Amino acid sequence: MPAPRETKAPPVMAEADIAIVRIAPETSFKNKAYEALKEAILKMDIYATPEPVMLDERALSERLGVSRTPIREAIAMLEQDGFVKTVPRRGIVVVRRTKAEIVDMIRAWAALESMAARLITTTARKKDITALRDFFKDFGKDRLPQDHVEEYSKANIAFHQALISLSESPVLVDLTNDLLLHVRGYRQLTIGRKDRTATSLPEHLAIIEALEARDTELAEKRARDHTLGLAAYVEAHGQELFT
Amino acid sequence: MPAPRETKAPPVMAEADIAIVRIAPETSFKNKAYEALKEAILKMDIYATPEPVMLDERALSERLGVSRTPIREAIAMLEQDGFVKTVPRRGIVVVRRTKAEIVDMIRAWAALESMAARLITTTARKKDITALRDFFKDFGKDRLPQDHVEEYSKANIAFHQALISLSESPVLVDLTNDLLLHVRGYRQLTIGRKDRTATSLPEHLAIIEALEARDTELAEKRARDHTLGLAAYVEAHGQELFT
DNA sequence: CCGAAGTTTTTGGCATACCAAATACCAGAA
DNA sequence: TTCTGGTATTTGGTATGCCAAAAACTTCGG
Numbered sequence: 001m002p003a004p005r006e007t008k009a010p011p012v013m014a015e016a017d018i019a020i021v022r023i024a025p026e027t028s029f030k031n032k033a034y035e036a037l038k039e040a041i042l043k044m045d046i047y048a049t050p051e052p053v054m055l056d057e058r059a060l061s062e063r064l065g066v067s068r069t070p071i072r073e074a075i076a077m078l079e080q081d082g083f084v085k086t087v088p089r090r091g092i093v094v095v096r097r098t099k100a101e102i103v104d105m106i107r108a109w110a111a112l113e114s115m116a117a118r119l120i121t122t123t124a125r126k127k128d129i130t131a132l133r134d135f136f137k138d139f140g141k142d143r144l145p146q147d148h149v150e151e152y153s154k155a156n157i158a159f160h161q162a163l164i165s166l167s168e169s170p171v172l173v174d175l176t177n178d179l180l181l182h183v184r185g186y187r188q189l190t191i192g193r194k195d196r197t198a199t200s201l202p203e204h205l206a207i208i209e210a211l212e213a214r215d216t217e218l219a220e221k222r223a224r225d226h227t228l229g230l231a232a233y234v235e236a237h238g239q240e241l242f243t
Numbered sequence: 244m245p246a247p248r249e250t251k252a253p254p255v256m257a258e259a260d261i262a263i264v265r266i267a268p269e270t271s272f273k274n275k276a277y278e279a280l281k282e283a284i285l286k287m288d289i290y291a292t293p294e295p296v297m298l299d300e301r302a303l304s305e306r307l308g309v310s311r312t313p314i315r316e317a318i319a320m321l322e323q324d325g326f327v328k329t330v331p332r333r334g335i336v337v338v339r340r341t342k343a344e345i346v347d348m349i350r351a352w353a354a355l356e357s358m359a360a361r362l363i364t365t366t367a368r369k370k371d372i373t374a375l376r377d378f379f380k381d382f383g384k385d386r387l388p389q390d391h392v393e394e395y396s397k398a399n400i401a402f403h404q405a406l407i408s409l410s411e412s413p414v415l416v417d418l419t420n421d422l423l424l425h426v427r428g429y430r431q432l433t434i435g436r437k438d439r440t441a442t443s444l445p446e447h448l449a450i451i452e453a454l455e456a457r458d459t460e461l462a463e464k465r466a467r468d469h470t471l472g473l474a475a476y477v478e479a480h481g482q483e484l485f486t
Numbered sequence: 487c488c489g490a491a492g493t494t495t496t497t498g499g500c501a502t503a504c505c506a507a508a509t510a511c512c513a514g515a516a
Numbered sequence: 517t518t519c520t521g522g523t524a525t526t527t528g529g530t531a532t533g534c535c536a537a538a539a540a541c542t543t544c545g546g
Binding site for chain 2: 026028030069072073074077080081088104105107108114119169171179
């Protein structure tokens with residue numbers, strides 16, 4: 001395949017077939033504002049203050065150097081995502097999730113991930129499954145996860161995302177990513193908790209083993225129970241995190 | 244009601260403490276446009292014509308009697324939902340799903356519904372579970388589902404939605420509803436297919452039985468397999484529906 | 487000092503105007 | 517007729533301005 005050109009090939013020309021990089025898509029201000037606001041919201045600790053976090057259209061437009069129009073469109077998108085809620089003539093409030101909502105999301109996550117595990121046993125290559133172990137290669141008897149919670153937490157999330165990607169199901173990937181964004185509101189605070197970290201690694205390895213064995217039912221069950229365990233944990237010990 | 248005036252309620256107040264219904268939220272044009280466009284998109288048969296269906300902002304704004312601003316905000320929301328995609332300086336196109344995408348969505352649906360079944364066995368009241376049979380009370384040996392495909396299809400969808408609602412998990416309910424909206428693009432064409440209809444009813448009843456028996460694993464499995472069966476069916480026989 | 491009425495400010499909702507890119511259209515040359 | 521160049525049109529993107537409701541502030545009478 002000499003040239004990546006595709007749309008309606010030109011009649012003749014081809015002047016020395018220099019790489020025509022197809023130009024840049026030039027993302028709009030609307031999308032830039034969406035990304036910027038989304039990142040800002042995810043970065044802030046919404047649960048730190050008692051009073052709700054508010055956003056101001058005009059302030060944001062001035063801050064980002066664009067008019068209110070693209071800002072408002074970005075806000076509309078974020079509202080669809082469930083990150084903010086605009087109250088007419090009152091303001092735009094960053095949504096705070098209750099513990100019950102977070103637990104609920106984690107359960108849905110468990111459902112999707114167990115389906116991913118199921119699919120993986122029938123389609124993924126052994127090579128790719130085995131590669132999942134690499135996420136934890138830095139941890140072992142001499143370097144316990146509970147002594148490097150922060151680091152392990154990152155590896156943990158990366159593992160789960162890689163696992164779901166192996167299912168090659170765009171829907172599962174997208175849905176879990178969305179859920180994860182909401183759940184991560186209290187990243188280290190919950191997922192990386194020491195006491196859970198201790199049991200997490202063995203469970204992950206068990207999941208990988210079931211996948212390698214192509215044991216559909218077992219892999220599905222282990223993936224489900226592992227994440228449901230997290231849900232139960234948050235439900236039991238996450239009280240102090242929510243107001 | 245002598246006068247339709249409403250703005251600025253009279254100062255006196257309290258006059259006979261009649262039920263003050265909290266006023267109407269007065270949904271904005273943005274939301275009205277969103278609902279209207281969403282319904283319109285779901286109603287049209289996107290897969291009928293070979294060429295992609297396009298939307299025009301100006302035409303829509305004139306059609307709905309509002310300016311382009313709320314229309315654009317509604318479009319931004321629909322784009323987040325995955326119903327449309329706007330291409331800069333080209334137009335707004337109604338997204339057409341491939342067969343693979345639909346199958347993928349049904350699989351995710353299966354995952355979520357099986358989790359709902361799991362939750363139901365531990366929390367729902369027997370009374371509510373048994374009530375699920377009512378959706379099919381009009382069908383039986385003397386009135387086969389395959390002879391009333393259209394009607395059975397509606398009962399089918401209502402059953403699944405009621406089932407998931409019983410889980411009392413807002414996340415599961417919302418996610419499956421979203422998926423269903425996309426899958427329903429070819430409502431009668433797939434879900435109501437005669438050959439599948441025949442096996443559908445018994446499977447539904449089997450799910451209900453497992454729920455009543457509080458058999459978590461079995462209910463989960465039956466719910467999952469039932470919907471995965473639909474996915475497999477679409478994958479095998481849905482070819483003619485996509486381009 | 488307190489509170490109610492009135493005024494100003496703030497805030498999101500909406501309409502409108504203009505811009506640039508992509509396309510469609512059209513006239514003129516070969 | 518066909519191809520080419522240029523021009524008019526279409527279309528989404530963005531900036532502004534104004535409106536009304538709600539909140540914040542001010543003022544004045546008790």
